[in-house]
Every structure is written in C-alpha cells, then in structure tokens.
Amino acid sequence: MSFWDLIVSLLGQGLVITLLTTVLAAILALVLGFIAGLMRLSKNKLVRFLVSIYVEVFRGTSLLVQLFWIYFVLPMFGITMTALTAAVLAIGLNFGAYTSEVVRSGIQSVDKGQIEASIALNFTKVQRMKRIIIPQAFIIMLPNLGNQLIELFKSTSLVALITLTDLTYQANVLNATTLQTTQIFTALLVIYFVIAWPMTKGMKLLERKMTEGRM
Amino acid sequence: MSEPIVKYNNVTKYFDDLMVLDGIDFEIQPGEKVALVGPSGSGKTTFARLLMTLEEITDGTIEVEGDYLWHEEDSNGELKPASTEHLRKVRSNIGMVFQHFHLFPHMTVLENIIEAPVTVKGIDKKEAIKDGKEMLEKVGLSDKADTYPAQLSGGQKQRVAIARALVMKPKVLIFDEPTSALDPELVGEVLDVIKDIANQGETSMLLITHEMDFAREVADRIAFFDAGKIVEDGPPSEILYNPQAPRLKEFLERFMSTQASPE
Numbered sequence: 303m304s305f306w307d308l309i310v311s312l313l314g315q316g317l318v319i320t321l322l323t324t325v326l327a328a329i330l331a332l333v334l335g336f337i338a339g340l341m342r343l344s345k346n347k348l349v350r351f352l353v354s355i356y357v358e359v360f361r362g363t364s365l366l367v368q369l370f371w372i373y374f375v376l377p378m379f380g381i382t383m384t385a386l387t388a389a390v391l392a393i394g395l396n397f398g399a400y401t402s403e404v405v406r407s408g409i410q411s412v413d414k415g416q417i418e419a420s421i422a423l424n425f426t427k428v429q430r431m432k433r434i435i436i437p438q439a440f441i442i443m444l445p446n447l448g449n450q451l452i453e454l455f456k457s458t459s460l461v462a463l464i465t466l467t468d469l470t471y472q473a474n475v476l477n478a479t480t481l482q483t484t485q486i487f488t489a490l491l492v493i494y495f496v497i498a499w500p501m502t503k504g505m506k507l508l509e510r511k512m513t514e515g516r517m
Numbered sequence: 518m519s520e521p522i523v524k525y526n527n528v529t530k531y532f533d534d535l536m537v538l539d540g541i542d543f544e545i546q547p548g549e550k551v552a553l554v555g556p557s558g559s560g561k562t563t564f565a566r567l568l569m570t571l572e573e574i575t576d577g578t579i580e581v582e583g584d585y586l587w588h589e590e591d592s593n594g595e596l597k598p599a600s601t602e603h604l605r606k607v608r609s610n611i612g613m614v615f616q617h618f619h620l621f622p623h624m625t626v627l628e629n630i631i632e633a634p635v636t637v638k639g640i641d642k643k644e645a646i647k648d649g650k651e652m653l654e655k656v657g658l659s660d661k662a663d664t665y666p667a668q669l670s671g672g673q674k675q676r677v678a679i680a681r682a683l684v685m686k687p688k689v690l691i692f693d694e695p696t697s698a699l700d701p702e703l704v705g706e707v708l709d710v711i712k713d714i715a716n717q718g719e720t721s722m723l724l725i726t727h728e729m730d731f732a733r734e735v736a737d738r739i740a741f742f743d744a745g746k747i748v749e750d751g752p753p754s755e756i757l758y759n760p761q762a763p764r765l766k767e768f769l770e771r772f773m774s775t776q777a778s779p780e
C-alpha cells in the first residue's frame with residue numbers, strides 16, 4: 303500500500319472512534335473538573351476531603367491502569383460496559399482530576415477586589431460565582447485547559463489496549479497484516495499531529511478572542 | 518432630629534491580637550455627608566468596610582435605619598449573628614466605591630452598570646439599560662458605554678464605578694480614597710462627579726479622603742481618626758480651622774506643609 307493509501311485506510315476506520323472518545327471524555331473531564339474544583343473550595347471540610355481523595359487517586363495512578371481497572375476489573379464486580387464507555391469514563395475521570403486543579407487555581411487567582419465589588423453590589427454567593435468569578439477564572443484557565451485537551455486527545459491512543467478500534471488500534475491491525483511498520487506508524491504520527499495542531503491553534507484563537515481588549 | 522441612617526454602637530474590631538477600632542460610637546444622619554480623615558493605619562478603611570460587611574465586626578453593633586447589620590434579634594429579643602438573608606437585606610442600603618475601582622473586566626462599561634440591577638434586583642433589562650445610560654450621562658461617559666474597562670483611564674474607571682454603585686440606589690454610599698490611585702491630573706474629574714452627586718442628593722455619604730479642600734467643600738461633618746478612635750468630630754470649619762485635639766493639630770500642620778511644598 304502507498305503511504306497515502308495507508309493514511310486513508312487508518313482514517314477511514316479509526317478516526318471517528320478517536321475523535322468521539324476525545325470529545326466525550328473532554329466533556330466529562332470539564333464537567334467533573336468544574337464540580338470537583340468548586341468542591342475543593344468549599345467551606346465544608348468533609349466535602350474538601352472527599353474530593354481530594356478523588357483527585358489524588360486519579361492523579362497518583364496511571365491512566366493505563368485506570369483504564370484496565372475499569373474495563374477488566376469492574377466486570378468482576380458485576381459492572382460491565384462497552385469499551386467506548388470504559389474509555390470515556392477512565393479518561394474523563396483522570397483528566398477531570400487534573401482539570402479540578404486548574405479550575406481551583408483559576409478561581410483563586412481572580413482578583414479579590416472582584417469579590418469585594420460583588421459583595422458591595424449585594425450579589426449572592428451563587429450569583430457572584432456565576433456572573434463574576436467563573437467568567438474571569440475561565441479566561442485565566444483557558445491556556446491550561448487547552449493544553450489538557452491536547453494531552454487528552456493524545457492519551458486516547460491508550461484505548462487501543464482495551465480493544466477500542468481507534469486510530470492506534472487500526473494501525474496495529476494494519477501492521478499485523480501488511481508489515482509496513484515504518485510507513486504505518488509514520489502515517490499514524492502524521493495523523494495525530496495534523497489533528498492536534500489545529501486544536502492548539504484553535505485554543506490560541508479562542509484565548510485571543512476572549513481576552514481582546516478586556517484583560 | 519430624625520433617626521440616624523447609620524449608627525455605630527461601641528464598635529470594636531480586632532485583626533487577631535491587633536485592635537484596629539476601639540469602641541467607636543458614630544452616627545450618620547439621612548442625607549448627611551461625612552468625611553473621615555486621619556493618618557494612614559488609623560482604621561478608617563476598616564471602619565468603612567465593617568459597614569459594607571467586607572470585614573466582620575468583633576464587638577458592638579451597627580444599625581442601618583434601625584436594623585442591626587451584623588445581628589438579628591431572636592424571639593427573646595437577644596442578639597445573635599445575622600443570617601445571610603438578613604445581612605443581604607440590610608446591606609442593600611449600602612454601596613461602596615473602592616480606591617482601585619474593581620470594575621468587572623469581562624464586561625463593557627454599560628454591562629458593568631446594569632449587572633447588579635438585573636442580576637441582584639431582578640430589574641427588567643431594558644429598564645436597567647435606560648437607567649444605566651442615564652447614569653453614564655451623569656458621570657460624563659455616554660460615549661464609553663460599549664468600551665471595556667481596560668481601555669479607560671483611571672479617572673474614567675472610577676466614574677464608571679461610581680455610576681455602577683449609584684444605579685443600585687444605596688441610601689449610604691462609601692468612598693474609600695476614591696482618587697488615591699489616580700494620576701494627579703485625573704483627580705479633579707472624579708471629585709467633580711462626587712461633588713455633583715453630593716449636591717443633588719439625599720444619598721448619605723461616608724468619604725475617606727486625603728483631599729482636605731474637597732472634604733471642606735463637600736462634607737457636612739469631618740471625623741478625625743487616630744489609632745482606632747474618632748478623636749474629633751464636627752463641622753469642617755471647626756475641624757479644619759479650630760482643631761482642639763493635639764493629634765489633629767499635628768495632622769493638619771503636617772498636611773498643610775506637604776500641600777504647600779511644591780510651590
């Protein structure tokens with residue numbers, strides 16, 4: 303097969319799964335990250351403690367092991383799921399833990415004067431968070447969130463190891479049948495890069511759009 | 518005499534072991550403009566922040582229109598710490614303009630101004646915009662409605678902050694050194710706006726300032742702070758031209774000499 307044919311073949315079979323995993327896991331990570339990040343700022347010690355357990359466990363162990371655990375071990379406790387669900391869950395939980403730190407520090411780095419102005423204007427705490435603090439924190443977080451999205455995208459190659467037929471999985475299959483190892487994995491490299499690069503650019507663009515004239 | 522709009526009763530404030538306010542009694546009458554002057558570190562900011570509920574009171578009580586700010590009476594008539602709802606209800610009478618403006622950087626000037634009326638008071642957005650634009654006109658910034666704060670001068674920012682506080686229609690408006698962060702050439706425009714409001718209004722004002730001429734012009738009363746106490750309190754003519762307390766005399770002398778020095 304020509305190099306071009308290899309790329310087309312890989313894309314045709316694996317691209318959708320890789321992108322689907324990326325998007326779903328990123329959404330889950332963002333939601334979990336915000337919830338956990340806000341809970342880490344709670345006044346309630348127990349809440350903070352429980353969240354810190356989640357964060358430390360998922361940051362302190364490898365994503366691959368988490369993936370295996372969710373896909374291969376949970377069924378032994380009667381919890382079975384598809385490879386896609388397991389992949390999204392593992393990656394979402396893992397990146398959610400990191401994102402919660404980004405969210406927490408983003409919120410904490412909003413100028414304290416903003417809280418004071420909100421109190422002086424008689425906002426409730428929830429109104430203050432929603433209207434004043436989080437919108438500003440989000441802008442502060444964007445570069446970090448962008449980096450995490452790229453990391454998350456690249457980490458989806460691990461899902462091949464739980465039989466999910468993503469780009470990497472297809473490359474392995476193709477390699478076994480054609481033995482064009484150099485071309486196949488070079489093609490794979492190129493594909494990941496060509497997807498990641500516009501993602502990076504897109505995040506930069508979004509950052510600029512959101513800060514334009516404001517910060 | 519009418520009931521005071523603000524009343525401090527034996528108010529004490531500690532930061533850990535440091536006593537910053539030492540049992541202060543103080544009143545503001547409806548519509549009255551009171552200037553707070555005194556050396557740096559004497560407790561003026563803390564005094565005002567207690568009223569804005571930005572610092573917690575250590576001891577004593579503050580009343581706003583006869584309601585306790587930091588406390589609530591329980592069924593036996595005993596004082597207990599105020600609930601959040603109570604605090605917000607009483608706080609809605611107070612507004613504040615800060616030294617460093619604290620505009621919302623992610624919102625345009627007009628958005629800054631209508632945010633609290635819409636979100637906090639639930640006022641219809643169209644109406645809030647109408648009020649907001651009127652207020653912008655008052656502070657002379659109609660042409661800046663769609664500008665972001667980052668593109669304004671310090672003086673313009675402070676005028677927006679004043680408009681933002683005013684649309685909430687507070688009964689008492691606190692100014693904490695509103696011109697201290699400004700370049701000298703921008704001080705005048707902000708003081709003019711504050712004078713305008715003072716002249717128009719039934720709004721009571723608590724003005725912390727180092728601008729003595731301004732205090733004399735605007736204030737009905739000047740209170741001199743020293744080491745956590747109000748040492749002298751009276752009409753500007755008395756405080757500035759006939760000071761009694763040695764600390765006040767010293768303060769004014771030092772003040773006059775630094776004012777005269779550039780000539």
Ligand SMILES: Nc1ncnc2c1ncn2[C@@H]1O[C@H](COP(=O)(O)OP(=O)(O)O)[C@@H](O)[C@H]1O
Pocket residue numbers: 532535537555556557558559560561562563564
């Ligand atoms: N958050 C704080 N924690 C500890 N000490 C404080 C705090 N805020 C103010 N102080 C101290 O309280 C005293 C009075 O400060 P402040 O009210 O700012 O005075 P002023 O406004 O008259 O300059 C100062 O000694 C200051 O260092």
Ligand SMILES: [Mg+2]
Pocket residue numbers: 561562563694
């Ligand atoms: Mg001060």
